[in-house]
Amino acid sequence: MQDQQILWGIAPIGWRNDDMPEIGAENNLRQLLSDIVVAGFQGTEVGGFFPEADVLNKELHLRNLKIAGQWFSSFIIRDGLAVTAEAFHRHCQYLKEVKASVAVVSEQTYSIQGTDKNVFSEKPSFTDEEWETLCLGLNELGKIAGQYDLKLVYHHHMGTGVQTAAEVERLMENTDAYHVHLLYDTGHIFISDNDFTSLLDRHIDRIKHVHFKDVRKEALAQCRQEGKSFMQSFLNGMFTVPGDGCIDFTKVYQTLLDHHYKGWIVVEAEQDPAIANPLEYALIARKYIDEKLIKSQPETVK
Ligand SMILES: O=C1C[C@@H](O)[C@H](O)[C@@H](O)C1=O
Numbered sequence: 268m269q270d271q272q273i274l275w276g277i278a279p280i281g282w283r284n285d286d287m288p289e290i291g292a293e294n295n296l297r298q299l300l301s302d303i304v305v306a307g308f309q310g311t312e313v314g315g316f317f318p319e320a321d322v323l324n325k326e327l328h329l330r331n332l333k334i335a336g337q338w339f340s341s342f343i344i345r346d347g348l349a350v351t352a353e354a355f356h357r358h359c360q361y362l363k364e365v366k367a368s369v370a371v372v373s374e375q376t377y378s379i380q381g382t383d384k385n386v387f388s389e390k391p392s393f394t395d396e397e398w399e400t401l402c403l404g405l406n407e408l409g410k411i412a413g414q415y416d417l418k419l420v421y422h423h424h425m426g427t428g429v430q431t432a433a434e435v436e437r438l439m440e441n442t443d444a445y446h447v448h449l450l451y452d453t454g455h456i457f458i459s460d461n462d463f464t465s466l467l468d469r470h471i472d473r474i475k476h477v478h479f480k481d482v483r484k485e486a487l488a489q490c491r492q493e494g495k496s497f498m499q500s501f502l503n504g505m506f507t508v509p510g511d512g513c514i515d516f517t518k519v520y521q522t523l524l525d526h527h528y529k530g531w532i533v534v535e536a537e538q539d540p541a542i543a544n545p546l547e548y549a550l551i552a553r554k555y556i557d558e559k560l561i562k563s564q565p566e567t568v569k
């Protein structure tokens with residue numbers, strides 16, 4: 268039976284992309300939120316262009332939408348905990364005001380995600396000392412998140428020091444399970460390790476937020492062969508919505524149901540909105556979810 272504890276969202280990233288603010292600038296907040304309603308999702312994540320909390324809350328209320336969370340680029344290794352914690356407090360305060368459930372954290376020290384470097388071969392690695400600083404710092408940020416009734420969910424990401432399943436393993440082993448949870452992003456782990464199920468099976472109990480990101484195999488192969496950067500790769504169509512790529516989300520969804528996953532599953536597919544109409548792709552995702560995931564479960568209630 269479908270788990271009624273799951274909320275389905277879609278991220279603004281198909282309309283406007285924080286990694287590349289110049290694309291999709293014509294898509295304003297009202298357009299985005301109304302498209303999300305048309306496509307039948309219950310909410311979204313906060314994008315970099317979103318307004319102050321009371322303005323956002325009004326637009327959400329008008330459409331009966333919710334906020335799942337928002338990305339936070341931490342620089343614990345580069346800037347130290349004190350500076351990072353100060354910014355994180357402000358981040359959490361805003362998230363509390365918009366009634367979010369999670370704060371998505373990704374350590375961006377040495378990240379090449381916003382650079383021209385080859386994302387397939389030039390990812391950074393942390394030293395033992397940097398790992399210790401990062402894990403201790405994340406425990407502290409997790410405690411801060413708790414003060415705002417939020418869960419810190421760590422986002423493993425291509426082109427960063429926590430990208431592979433082995434790196435996620437190290438992070439999980441050395442952080443406090445009570446304060447630091449995991450965001451499972453299907454697309455990032457598939458591209459990194461050519462495997463999206465091991466990470467899910469291994470850490471299912473720590474996973475408190477999910478990104479459903481699909482991958483176009485041919486585009487991936489070409490981007491890898493040409494040594495493209497992260498941003499060039501998504502502009503070249505490496506990512507897409509569930510149902511349009513090569514990942515089998517039925518297995519993923521079943522595992523989440525089997526473990527009584529409670530929380531958000533957010534469709535997140537960055538593409539160039541000038542090429543991939545965001546509403547059209549949101550509708551493709553919703554159709555796939557309804558027909559291949561939810562309706563394939565016995566006793567389904569949508
Ligand atoms: O969750 C995410 C947020 C984006 O800013 C990021 O680059 C994207 O790939 C992602 O998975």
Ligand SMILES: [Co+2]
Pocket residue numbers: 422452478480535
């Ligand atoms: Co993601």
